[in-house]
Amino acid sequence: MHEKRHFQVLRPREMDEFVKAKDALTERILEIPVEELFKVESVEMEFPEEARIFKSIYCAQCGEPVAEHRARVENGEIVCIPCFNEYSRT
Numbered sequence: 001m002h003e004k005r006h007f008q009v010l011r012p013r014e015m016d017e018f019v020k021a022k023d024a025l026t027e028r029i030l031e032i033p034v035e036e037l038f039k040v041e042s043v044e045m046e047f048p049e050e051a052r053i054f055k056s057i058y059c060a061q062c063g064e065p066v067a068e069h070r071a072r073v074e075n076g077e078i079v080c081i082p083c084f085n086e087y088s089r090t
């Protein structure tokens, strides 16, 4: 498969110009007083709702805890998803 190119390779002179421009910009950023670079202020914000915690139950096959809503029932046994998938593959 042919890999898609996302950028063109620069010629040595162009590369040189690019590096100079980049260095000049870096220099300018480093010299800007911090108050000009960042705005620091108090903000009001709402915190996201707490995560709902689901009850854990233990897989009848491997014994690992699994969140109740993610558990599966296979032949009347409560199992975790990996164990459930093993059943369905056979």
Ligand SMILES: [Zn+2]
Pocket: 059, 060, 061, 062, 063, 064, 079, 080, 081, 082, 083, 084
């Ligand atoms: Zn399991």
